[in-house]
Amino acid sequence: MADITFHVRRFDPASGEPPHYEDFVVSVEGSMTVLEALFAIQEQQDGSLAFRYCCRSSICGSCAMYINGRYRLACQTNVLHMGVPRVTVEPLPHVPVVRDLVWDMDDFFEKYESIKPWLIRNSKLPDTEVTQSPEERHKLNMPIDCILCAACYSSCPSVWGEEHFLGPAALLKAYRFEVDSRDEAGKERLPTWDNERGVYRCHTITNCIEACPKELSPTEGIQWLKGSAVRRRLLGRKK
Amino acid sequence: MPDHQLIVVGGGLAGLRAAIEAQEEGVDVAILSQVHPGRSHSGAAQGGVNAALANNPDGHDDSPEKHAFDTIKGSDYLADQPAALQMTTDAVPAIYQMEHWGCPFSRYDDGRISQRPFGGAGYPRTCYGADKTGHYLLHTLVEQTYRRQIRQYIEWFVCRLIVDDGICRGVIAYNMTKGGFEEFRAEGVIMATGGAGRTFAKTTNSMISTGGGAAMAYHAGVPLKDMEFVQFHPTGLYTTHILMTEGCRGEGGYLLNKDGERFMARYAPKAMELAPRDITARSIQTEIIEGRGIDGKDYVYLDLRHLGAEKLADRLPGTRDLAIHFEGVDPVYEPIPIAPAQHYSMGGIDTDVDGRTLMPGLYAAGECGCVTVHGANRLGGNSLLETIVFGRRAGAAAARDILGRERPLGPVKSGGEAGAAVESTIAELAAREGSEDFYAIREEMREAMFAHFGLFRDEATMKAGVDILLDLKQRLKKAKLRYTGSVWNLDMIRTMEFEGMVDVALATASGALVRTESRGSHARTDYTARDDERWLRHTLAYYQPDGGPPRLEYEPVELGLYEPQERKY
Ligand SMILES: Cc1cc2nc3c(=O)[nH]c(=O)nc-3n(C[C@H](O)[C@H](O)[C@H](O)COP(=O)(O)OP(=O)(O)OC[C@H]3O[C@@H](n4cnc5c(N)ncnc54)[C@H](O)[C@@H]3O)c2cc1C
Ligand code: SF4
Ligand code: FES
Numbered sequence: 001m002a003d004i005t006f007h008v009r010r011f012d013p014a015s016g017e018p019p020h021y022e023d024f025v026v027s028v029e030g031s032m033t034v035l036e037a038l039f040a041i042q043e044q045q046d047g048s049l050a051f052r053y054c055c056r057s058s059i060c061g062s063c064a065m066y067i068n069g070r071y072r073l074a075c076q077t078n079v080l081h082m083g084v085p086r087v088t089v090e091p092l093p094h095v096p097v098v099r100d101l102v103w104d105m106d107d108f109f110e111k112y113e114s115i116k117p118w119l120i121r122n123s124k125l126p127d128t129e130v131t132q133s134p135e136e137r138h139k140l141n142m143p144i145d146c147i148l149c150a151a152c153y154s155s156c157p158s159v160w161g162e163e164h165f166l167g168p169a170a171l172l173k174a175y176r177f178e179v180d181s182r183d184e185a186g187k188e189r190l191p192t193w194d195n196e197r198g199v200y201r202c203h204t205i206t207n208c209i210e211a212c213p214k215e216l217s218p219t220e221g222i223q224w225l226k227g228s229a230v231r232r233r234l235l236g237r238k239k
Numbered sequence: 240m241p242d243h244q245l246i247v248v249g250g251g252l253a254g255l256r257a258a259i260e261a262q263e264e265g266v267d268v269a270i271l272s273q274v275h276p277g278r279s280h281s282g283a284a285q286g287g288v289n290a291a292l293a294n295n296p297d298g299h300d301d302s303p304e305k306h307a308f309d310t311i312k313g314s315d316y317l318a319d320q321p322a323a324l325q326m327t328t329d330a331v332p333a334i335y336q337m338e339h340w341g342c343p344f345s346r347y348d349d350g351r352i353s354q355r356p357f358g359g360a361g362y363p364r365t366c367y368g369a370d371k372t373g374h375y376l377l378h379t380l381v382e383q384t385y386r387r388q389i390r391q392y393i394e395w396f397v398c399r400l401i402v403d404d405g406i407c408r409g410v411i412a413y414n415m416t417k418g419g420f421e422e423f424r425a426e427g428v429i430m431a432t433g434g435a436g437r438t439f440a441k442t443t444n445s446m447i448s449t450g451g452g453a454a455m456a457y458h459a460g461v462p463l464k465d466m467e468f469v470q471f472h473p474t475g476l477y478t479t480h481i482l483m484t485e486g487c488r489g490e491g492g493y494l495l496n497k498d499g500e501r502f503m504a505r506y507a508p509k510a511m512e513l514a515p516r517d518i519t520a521r522s523i524q525t526e527i528i529e530g531r532g533i534d535g536k537d538y539v540y541l542d543l544r545h546l547g548a549e550k551l552a553d554r555l556p557g558t559r560d561l562a563i564h565f566e567g568v569d570p571v572y573e574p575i576p577i578a579p580a581q582h583y584s585m586g587g588i589d590t591d592v593d594g595r596t597l598m599p600g601l602y603a604a605g606e607c608g609c610v611t612v613h614g615a616n617r618l619g620g621n622s623l624l625e626t627i628v629f630g631r632r633a634g635a636a637a638a639r640d641i642l643g644r645e646r647p648l649g650p651v652k653s654g655g656e657a658g659a660a661v662e663s664t665i666a667e668l669a670a671r672e673g674s675e676d677f678y679a680i681r682e683e684m685r686e687a688m689f690a691h692f693g694l695f696r697d698e699a700t701m702k703a704g705v706d707i708l709l710d711l712k713q714r715l716k717k718a719k720l721r722y723t724g725s726v727w728n729l730d731m732i733r734t735m736e737f738e739g740m741v742d743v744a745l746a747t748a749s750g751a752l753v754r755t756e757s758r759g760s761h762a763r764t765d766y767t768a769r770d771d772e773r774w775l776r777h778t779l780a781y782y783q784p785d786g787g788p789p790r791l792e793y794e795p796v797e798l799g800l801y802e803p804q805e806r807k808y
Binding site: 102 | 274275277278279280283292335338339340343344346347348349350351352368371374375378382383385386416445446447478479481557560561564565566678720722724725726727729730
């Protein structure tokens with residue numbers, strides 16, 4: 001048990017006031033996470049605090065925040081394990097804030113939608129499953145674990161610099177489908193990412209890899225896509 | 240005021256599947272969800288989804304009938320048998336459809352969908368994607384909703400139904416990101432709001448599994464069915480109650496007490512760790528009560544070490560991560576401290592196999608509904624199945640009802656008043672006098688539910704529990720809303736949620752108190768036997784606006800396939 005000070009960024013765009021920080025002291029026990037501390041603050045100290053939450057088990061992607069200068073899921077971050085008496089909690093940087101720790105994800109999801117994030121099949125479907133070997137399935141392991149938390153998106157300098165850039169998460173999703181042995185998009189999805197808004201805006205800065213709380217590598221997906229565009233254009237390959 | 244033909248409340252698996260079907264049938268449908276659909280609690284499901292595909296070599300002669308039998312036996316014969324068979328029959332095409340839509344199921348060498356054994360099942364028929372099946376299924380349906388450009392109102396919190404002349408004509412919802420309430424008028428509403436796990440302390444459920452949809456229907460006069468049947472999962476992490484999937488035992492994990500004994504041998508000698516959940520959870524609890532918990536504490540071990548690092552990485556990678564992050568234990572090297580935790584609401588809004596409720600225009604599907612296929616105890620892997628099977632059926636039925644109407648419904652009468660009524664309720668909450676702390680009341684209720692309506696129940700404890708709930712309801716009248724800002728007001732959302740939770744809890748408690756038998760998850764120490772003569776029937780709880788306990792009615796169980804037998808494993 002220890003008293004920890006939470007230094008929380010507060011902002012209400014409608015108020016006309018600039019963003020500011022407020023301190024809340026919470027007595028923290030062994031397994032308490034940052035998300036639980038935020039609940040303790042909202043319940044016991046300041047009912048106005050705004051943040052996103054749902055699963056509290058690092059699978060829904062709601063609670064990505066900037067905690068002590070690192071991208072983290074609040075629900076996956078054990079307070080005492082950070083080993084500091086003072087924890088700064090901020091919304092993801094470089095994105096528009098709705099209020100406090102909640103930010104406006106509309107652009108993020110529009111970009112996600114723009115890459116046609118669904119399996120495209122043209123040939124007739126069998127009565128049972130479309131078969132897929134364990135090796136083919138294995139290629140999906142990394143990208144299908146994305147929880148759309150947008151930590152990578154917020155961490156990417158190319159996103160900061162170019163508002164139309166699709167960003168790591170949407171491109172990782174494009175990779176997830178292009179690399180799926182069952183996908184028959186051919187050239188249908190290609191124009192959505194094979195352009196200046198897409199893969200060519202990635203300068204392999206790899207912030208996304210460091211930011212991702214699920215330890216995924218959007219960069220790896222993007223590199224594969226770049227290679228695939230060349231393979232298709234120059235070598236006439238399918239993928 | 241957005242108008243659509245059909246409103247689906249909830250973007251979990253059930254809601255998304257319903258919306259897709261309704262749109263395919265040709266109605267204008269919109270989804271309202273408190274969180275982005277991809278963040279719904281369905282995504283937390285780990286272990287898998289059942290269907291008699293007969294892909295597993297040990298299950299080549301599996302069939303929907305055998306799946307139905309296991310489901311009915313698992314339900315302790317409280318499931319409606321035709322409904323169970325409907326689900327298991329629809330299961331096979333439903334899984335293939337999810338696969339065709341892109342769901343990344345794990346595969347056998349020949350490329351077919353893998354299937355693992357699960358508790359209470361005679362055959363290995365649980366299809367899975369590693370131990371993240373819910374996440375994969377959910378994202379697949381999210382993708383399909385985007386593909387079909389189904390209208391989604393994301394981060395809208397629904398707080399009330401609009402009912403005109405006894406017909407459900409829409410909902411009132413709070414716009415979380417912009418502030419304010421709006422009426423959504425429609426010709427039908429499908430509730431797909433998920434379970435009510437948060438009414439209990441120690442739950443595997445998400446923070447938003449608060450039974451909201453069930454409460455809204457209940458308050459509008461629609462009965463809740465079989466609410467006393469609450470599933471406790473055997474293996475929640477000891478400190479956080481986060482789930483360790485049944486797949487752990489499906490893959491061969493052991494349950495050990497302080498003596499290192501595989502104690503399930505004493506409770507279910509044949510099925511061992513793969514006995515159904517109610518039996519396994521009670522066995523663990525008995526070990527704990529009798530002092531055989533680890534270090535005399537209230538947990539036992541789930542031991543996966545003998546499975547080896549490679550199998551864990553292949554089959555249970557998410558489980559390993561959860562144990563490391565949330566319990567500080569690496570299952571490759573250490574056994575995992577676990578204890579039973581509330582997991583699933585078998586009961587819910589009373590519906591038929593097409594999601595229709597007793598109120599015209601109102602439908603329900605998924606965990607908030609009760610068809611009933613799970614009866615007194617749900618089998619692992621049957622609930623994801625329920626969401627896609629009955630989500631689809633509810634979507635189709637609602638669409639058919641809307642399109643097939645001979646005379647169109649007139650315009651909705653409540654023009655604006657409905658939204659205004661909610662706003663005045665909020666104003667009342669903010670103006671309440673008294674010093675009660677709403678969040679303290681909420682925690683007291685959750686603790687009381689776990690302590691008084693937990694794994695083992697008896698008359699005196701439950702009576703005291705009902706009294707506590709009634710008292711909390713009175714105290715709640717003295718708890719004031721503290722924040723009245725318009726944007727992302729969690730204080731308001733959580734207060735509105737709680738007003739529903741406490742009534743849903745009271746329905747659970749009241750049904751349990753009266754049912755003088757033990758059946759499935761409802762285990763009484765004062766009535767230890769199942770009593771088919773008196774209790775082979777469903778409970779229907781009707782809300783009483785005076786604030787007292789619900790009026791209870793009963794309905795026969797639909798049998799017809801299998802005679803009730805003693806349940807042994
Ligand atoms: C940890 C865990 C693991 C599980 N594993 C398995 C498994 O392996 N196999 C299996 O078969 N079952 C499993 N289950 C059970 C299964 O996951 C759930 O029963 C099922 O996913 C419920 O789906 P649903 O669509 O009914 O609800 P949910 O997925 O809970 O979705 C509810 C939706 O309703 C919305 N909502 C709720 N209230 C409101 C409101 N007031 N206004 C607006 N929107 C609202 C939410 O935003 C959400 O989109 C598991 C459950 C848990 C807790
Ligand atoms: S790639 Fe990682 S950081 Fe980016 S959205 Fe997905 S889970 Fe989040
Ligand atoms: S609350 Fe779901 S990821 Fe943190």
